[in-house]
Each structure stands twice: as C-alpha cells, then as structure tokens.
Amino acid sequence: FVKKATADAGGSFDVGLPNAEMGKVVTRFPPEPSGFLHIGHAKAALLNQHFAEMYKGRLLVRFDDTNPSKEKDEFVDNIIKDIKDLGLTFEKITYTSDYFPQLLDMGERLIKAGVLYADDTPVEQMREERLNRVESKCRGRSVAENLAAWEEMKKGTDAGVNYALRFKFDMKSVNGCLRDPVAFRCNPTHHWRTGLKFKVYPTYDFACPFVDAYEGVTHALRTSEYKDREDQYYWVLKEMQKVWPGLPHVHMWDYSRLNFVNTVLSKRKLTWFVETGRVDGWADPRMPTVQGIFRRGLRIEALKEFILQQGASRNVTFQEWDKIWSINKRLIDPVCPRHTAVENRARVPVRLTNGPPETEVVVIPRHKKYEPAGKKALLRSSQIWLDQNDAKELQDGEEFTLMDWGNAVVKSITKDPSGVVTSMDVALHLEGDVKKTKWKLTWLAQSDELVDLCLLDFDYLVTKRKIEEEDDFMALVNPHTRFETAAQGDTNMRTLQKGDVLQLERKGYFIVDEPLTKPGKPMVLFNIPDGRTKNM
Numbered sequence: 294f295v296k297k298a299t300a301d302a303g304g305s306f307d308v309g310l311p312n313a314e315m316g317k318v319v320t321r322f323p324p325e326p327s328g329f330l331h332i333g334h335a336k337a338a339l340l341n342q343h344f345a346e347m348y349k350g351r352l353l354v355r356f357d358d359t360n361p362s363k364e365k366d367e368f369v370d371n372i373i374k375d376i377k378d379l380g381l382t383f384e385k386i387t388y389t390s391d392y393f394p395q396l397l398d399m400g401e402r403l404i405k406a407g408v409l410y411a412d413d414t415p416v417e418q419m420r421e422e423r424l425n426r427v428e429s430k431c432r433g434r435s436v437a438e439n440l441a442a443w444e445e446m447k448k449g450t451d452a453g454v455n456y457a458l459r460f461k462f463d464m465k466s467v468n469g470c471l472r473d474p475v476a477f478r479c480n481p482t483h484h485w486r487t488g489l490k491f492k493v494y495p496t497y498d499f500a501c502p503f504v505d506a507y508e509g510v511t512h513a514l515r516t517s518e519y520k521d522r523e524d525q526y527y528w529v530l531k532e533m534q535k536v537w538p539g540l541p542h543v544h545m546w547d548y549s550r551l552n553f554v555n556t557v558l559s560k561r562k563l564t565w566f567v568e569t570g571r572v573d574g575w576a577d578p579r580m581p582t583v584q585g586i587f588r589r590g591l592r593i594e595a596l597k598e599f600i601l602q603q604g605a606s607r608n609v610t611f612q613e614w615d616k617i618w619s620i621n622k623r624l625i626d627p628v629c630p631r632h633t634a635v636e637n638r639a640r641v642p643v644r645l646t647n648g649p650p651e652t653e654v655v656v657i658p659r660h661k662k663y664e665p666a667g668k669k670a671l672l673r674s675s676q677i678w679l680d681q682n683d684a685k686e687l688q689d690g691e692e693f694t695l696m697d698w699g700n701a702v703v704k705s706i707t708k709d710p711s712g713v714v715t716s717m718d719v720a721l722h723l724e725g726d727v728k729k730t731k732w733k734l735t736w737l738a739q740s741d742e743l744v745d746l747c748l749l750d751f752d753y754l755v756t757k758r759k760i761e762e763e764d765d766f767m768a769l770v771n772p773h774t775r776f777e778t779a780a781q782g783d784t785n786m787r788t789l790q791k792g793d794v795l796q797l798e799r800k801g802y803f804i805v806d807e808p809l810t811k812p813g814k815p816m817v818l819f820n821i822p823d824g825r826t827k828n829m
C-alpha cells in the first residue's frame with residue numbers, strides 16, 4: 294500500500310490497512326494506567342478510532358494493567374475521562390487483568406509444549422547474557438522442572454520470586470527481541486484490580502499478542518520505534534496458536550510516534566514533574582496531557598485536525614506547538630466574544646477634557662461578525678484607563694483612536710523622571726477619520742464595576758528543543774514557566790464561566806480557568822497560544 298501523508302488542511306489518511314475487510318476491522322487502544330493520557334496517546338487513540346470508522350469496524354479500549362507496581366485506579370478514572378473528552382466511540386472497555394486466568398492457562402500450555410522455561414538467573418546476569426547472546430544454563434530444564442518452578446511462582450514463594458518464565462526462541466538472533474524474551478514474572482505485590490489473587494504477571498510481550506487475538510483484534514497499531522518487536526509479536530502469537538486451536542491472527546501496523554519540541558512525552562518523565570511539584574498535577578496547563586492542553590484552551594476539533602493532517606507518515610519528527618495552536622486559533626477566532634482589559638501595573642489615568650459629564654452606556658456586539666456571541670455594555674466616561682505600553686507610544690498633539698468610540702487628540706502628557714507616563718489629558722475628536730490614525734487603542738472607562746483579572750501565561754517545561762532519549766531531561770528544566778499579570782476587565786466579564794474562551798482585544802485569546810467566586814478573588818484566565826507567540 295502507498296504511504297501518502299496529506300499535509301493539506303483537513304487532510305486525512307488516504308492510506309488503508311493491509312488485509313482489512315469492510316465491516317470486520319477491530320482495532321484497540323491499550324493505555325497502561327500509570328499516568329494520565331498525553332497528546333501522543335491521543336494520537337494513538339484517534340488513529341485507532343479513525344481506522345475502525347473507515348472500515349465500519351469496532352474500536353476496543355483495553356487497560357494494559359499487567360504491572361501491579363506502577364498502576365493505580367486514579368489513573369484508570371482519569372484515562373476514562375480523557376477518552377470521553379477525546380470523543381472516542383468505542384465498543385467496550387476491557388482490562389488485560391480480565392484475562393489473567395486465560396493468560397496463566399496459556400503459560401502452562403506453552404511450558405508443556407517446551408516453549409517456555411523457568412529461569413532463575415539473576416537479572417543483571419540475564420541482561421549480560423542476552424547482550425552477549427549466551428544461552429541461559431536453565432534453558433535445558435525438563436518440562437517437569439519448569440512446571441515445578443511455575444507452581445512456586447504462582448504461589449509467590451521465596452523460591453518462586455526468583456524465577457522468570459522465558460520463551461525458548463533464538464539466543465543467536467541479531468534481533469535482541471528474539472533472544473528468549475521474558476513471558477512471566479513473579480511479583481507478590483497488590484494489584485489495583487485483582488488484589489493478591491495472582492502472584493505471577495505476564496509481561497507486555499506475552500499478554501499483548503494473546504489478548505489482541507483473544508479479543509478478536511484484527512489490526513494492532515504500534516509506533517514505529519517498536520518495529521524490532523514486530524517479529525517477536527508474530528513469533529509469540531504463532532507459538533500460542535499451536536497450543537490454542539482457533540486463536541485468530543492479528544496484523545501489526547506501525548505509525549510514527551508523536552513528539553513535540555520542548556516537550557517530554559513519557560509517563561515516567563511527566564510523573565517526575567508531578568511528583569517534584571514542578572507542575573500543579575497532571576492537569577496543569579503546562580503539561581502535554583489531554584487534560585492539560587484542553588484546560589489551556591485547545592479544542593478537540595483542532596487536536597483531531599492536527600493529528601489527521603499528519604497522515605500516515607512514518608517519519609518520527611518533532612512537531613511545533615505553533616502548528617496545532619494556529620489550527621485552534623482558526624477555529625476559535627470566528628466565534629469567541631471580544632472583551633477588553635487593562636493591565637494594573639503602571640496603567641495610565643486619562644482625562645477626556647470634553648468627555649461625557651456622566652457615564653454613558655452603549656450596547657455593542659461581543660463579536661462584530663458573529664451575532665450569536667451576544668451583546669455587551671460599553672461604558673464611556675470622561676475618566677478612562679490606558680495601558681502604560683500604549684500611552685508611552687503617544688506624542689503630544691497626536692490624533693489616535695479609542696476603539697469602539699472614535700478619535701481623540703493628546704493635549705498633555707505627564708511623565709515621572711524615569712519616563713513612565715503617569716497621566717494624560719486628551720480631547721475627543723469624534724469627527725476624525727479612524728482609518729487615518731496610527732494607534733487604535735483599547736481602553737476602559739474607570740469604574741468600580743471593573744472585573745479583577747489574573748492573566749496567566751506559560752512557557753515550555755524544558756529548555757531544549759529536541760529532547761532525545763539519552764538526554765538528562767532533569768538538567769534541562771526551564772526555571773520560569775508561569776507568568777502572572779494583574780489586570781482589570783470590562784464589566785461584562787463578570788458572568789464568564791469556567792472554560793469560556795474569549796479574546797481580550799489586542800492581548801490575545803484566553804480561557805477562563807477560575808470564574809469570579811468570592812469578593813477579593815480575581816478571575817483567573819490562561820492565555821491560549823495562537824501559533825504566533827514564541828511559547829507553547
């Protein structure tokens with residue numbers, strides 16, 4: 294089949310799965326519940342869903358919970374939430390641990406067939422031997438000896454914990470994955486779901502092909518860096534089919550892993566950020582988790598479009614965050630309401646010498662080109678605020694535009710010795726042509742009703758653009774990743790709710806993270822990157 298990645302907008306996979314029959318394709322998304330889902334997992338999930346839909350087949354979600362030392366039900370609950378937020382339509386959720394009895398049965402059949410042997414070589418030595426292609430001294434054990442060791446393993450006895458069950462494959466193979474991979478380990482730890490019932494746990498290499506086949510998965514998708522393991526998967530499956538009549542075949546299909554610049558995408562590394570308090574949990578807006586990026590203001594439609602645009606390319610590349618955020622901007626800009634804010638720091642009181650004697654209220658649309666956004670009240674008075682950065686640009690006598698009002702002319706500017714503008718007098722000149730001014734400025738009428746805002750912006754968690762596996766990411770942590778600006782917003786902002794997306798004119802797009810709840814506590818808004826800024 295042809296690999297053709299479509300990079301054009303709205304593109305999708307114009308490439309099929311091999312051996313796929315319409316109506317019969319079954320794919321699966323198999324997260325391990327050892328962390329929240331990140332954007333790489335979202336790609337895996339959406340890709341599996343894409344192929345299930347394309348062939349009018351089915352998608353299964355399977356928690357790959359074979360390592361009792363790492364997994365927690367907190368993660369299961371959050372992954373289920375993430376899967377729902379991703380809009381995944383799946384047939385059912387299963388757990389690898391559902392199949393422990395069958396997996397143990399399979400283990401026993403393979404011992405009896407002479408395919409698995411019990412090995413108590415110390416872990417370090419086993420690693421050495423695999424590296425040097427040396428056969429284990431345990432390889433020649435009889436079936437009876439292996440079964441006896443297996444019994445000890447299943448009971449989790451002192452002798453049992455020293456054993457691993459290994460496949461008798463090919464210790465001379467150039468492919469390290471075929472050098473007698475481990476199939477079961479003994480681990481008498483409490484399992485989050487099965488408790489202490491089982492003391493032996495299948496490895497991923499053993500459980501995955503079996504459960505895929507057993508559940509009737511027709512196409513198992515895997516990232517291409519595991520290409521080496523493909524042979525192993527097929528070898529394992531073939532041995533299993535010999536001792537388990539009717540166990541169907543599974544086709545593997547690989548796609549490229551998603552990486553982003555200035556980002557770590559591995560649960561182990563993300564766990565470190567959470568556990569060391571460098572972020573405020575897995576849903577922190579700086580985290581590349583599904584919860585983090587949605588909380589930061591990414592829309593699911595933008596995520597889907599981005600992932601489908603990548604096509605079926607197998608090149609492992611580092612994606613730019615700008616790319617995904619500019620898709621997002623294209624979606625939110627036409628619909629999100631407009632509001633105005635002025636920063637508190639060094640804001641400039643401006644007197645309109647010929648302004649309205651009393652505060653006037655004008656009703657204007659929240660979005661000039663999108664009526665459903667509703668209306669808002671614009672307050673006009675003779676005392677207004679300008680941002681310091683804007684006031685600084687104005688010259689004495691200059692004509693400029695007050696947005697949604699009209700032109701004005703600077704009459705006098707007062708500055709402190711360091712050049713900071715401390716006040717300004719201007720005269721309205723409403724007959725002036727707004728098209729001719731250089732500065733079209735946002736402003737707010739001074740009022741007790743303005744809404745206190747805490748504007749937050751964020752930067753990447755790591756300073757290196759392309760983090761490689763061998764990099765010490767802890768040494769690349771960005772020390773400053775959270776930037777806070779106090780501001781006030783127009784009175785209409787008072788009713789905004791958590792998750793509302795808006796534009797603060799001339800400042801950018803924002804999402805409400807904490808609405809107003811009690812007096813004295815500002816509304817918290819996160820800046821939504823728009824693909825033009827440097828950070829995320």
Ligand code: ATP
Nearest residue numbers: 323324325333334336337515516550551558559560
């Ligand atoms: P991580 O170390 O990041 O947690 P993982 O592969 O160990 O990754 P799993 O929970 O086993 O985590 O992954 C679930 C599925 O998501 C697997 O099919 C896996 O291949 C896929 N996946 C994980 N990371 C990425 C990524 N960066 N890009 C694409 N697919 C990914």
Ligand code: MG
Nearest residue numbers: 324325357497
């Ligand atoms: Mg995994």
Ligand code: MG
Nearest residue numbers: 325559560561
């Ligand atoms: Mg991992």
